[in-house]
Amino acid sequence: MSAILTLEKGMQFDSKKDAENHCIAFSRQEKFSLVITSSRDRSNEDGILVMMCEHHGSYRNTRNTDRSQKNGKKIGSNENDEVKKPRNTSSNKMGCGYRVRFFRGKHKNQWKTTTLVDVHTNHRMATNASVYSVHRKGTEDQNELIMQLIRAGRTDSEIVQIMREIATDHAESEIQADFNPRDISNKRLGFKKVMSEDNDSLRSFINKLEGKSYAVRYDTVNQRISRFFFTHQICIDRTRQMPDVLVMDATYSTNAHGVPFINIVGVSNLGYTSCTLANFAVAGGWLSSESTADYEWFLYRLKDTIFASGSLPGPTLMVTDRAQSLTNAIKTVFPETMTMLCTVHITRNFSTNVKPTFKNSKKYEEIEEVLKKMYYCQTEAEYNAASKEYSMPILSK
Ligand SMILES: [Zn+2]
Secondary structure, three states: OOOOOOOOOOOEEOOHHHHHHHHHHHHHHHOOOEEEEEEEOOOOOOEEEEEEEOOOOOOOOOOOOOHHHOOOOOOOHHHOOOEOOOOOOHHHOOOOOOEEEEEEOOOOOOEEEEEEEOOOOOOOOOOOHHHOHHHHOOOHHHHHHHHHHHHOOOOHHHHHHHHHHHHOOOOOOOOOOOOOHHHHHHHHHHHHHHHEOOOHHHHHHHHHHHHOOEEEEEEEEOOEEEEEEEEEHHHHHHHHHOOOEEEEEEEOOOOOOOOOEEEEEEEOOOOOOOOOOOEEEEEEEEEOOOOHHHHHHHHHHHHHHHHOOOOOOOOOEEEEOOOHHHHHHHHHHOOOOEEEEOHHHHHHHHHHHOHHHOOOHHHHHHHHHHHHHHHHOOOHHHHHHHHHHHHHHHHOO
8 A cells, every 4th residue: 555645835855855756756646747947955055946847837839049038937037046947848838837846944954845836727637647757767776677678688568568567566656667668768779879888979988088188997797887987197197296185975966877976086285265275186987886896996996097106005085975885995995094074974964863862953053063163173172172062062952
């Protein structure tokens, strides 16, 4: 039995992604499709997420690229939001007024539903959610399985049938069920095009990088590229000069394949102001996952390209997120390197684990202020003073 999802004003979510995922699951249940029309999520300012029915906006016959000439009102333009154009064709635009808006206050974590216009106008409701392609994208597990079936030589319609059989075991809100053969053939094309080792565009991408003095390393599994590493001669030279502090993190939503982009930057000895030091690029790449094995592969490539020559043992210190897999990989590849957590991730960690124990959120904010003092102290005395302060609000929570 699947629980019935609701979407109401005043609902709260822990992150933008949570709010977004809830809306997508809800729209799948209610058989419509939501698109993001506005999105902003930087911790030092208010966060905004606006989603509208795919059939929002006025229908236009001709493409009019000049904004000033446009007569049709664009929903959202009166809010100074960064309007992201939905990828749908204009034929989907029927002027539906359904919209939901989430808001997160500056430096806060909770995303709250502040506006909800939950009436669809100008279009009929679909009888099946899977008429909308957003509900046929597939979960990570489903896409992995589809890939395996493609590699095993199954046809598009066989795969559709297999996915349908598996989906009947799950609640509809949890799993995206109804693929059509066209979806599978698109996925098949995508895999072939981008992931195949002998593919022309990937070949030319690598040639282009190598032609511009980049060092490129990659690893393949079943003729698919599963790991990719690149750095540039300038980055290599600079990192050898300043190997003291490297910062490494993974970021998502940068590519169509949903794989994490890994970025490493160094910290130079010069800054734009007297109290900050400038970063410089060290290396980047894509991994199929954030596992210890993938991170080890990546760090070994960093070692081969930058730290192998001469007597450099490795970076002195690496700043990471809280991924244990990365910390483990660093221990293996650079045993002499110290590791430190990034303050953004420590703050998130506190927010996840300590904040729920506070009845009074004002008291918790005091804790965050004291944490900042502890992060940014420059002497032992400053640190000791801050850590004394830290224990006070805890005692009086
Ligand atoms: Zn609608």
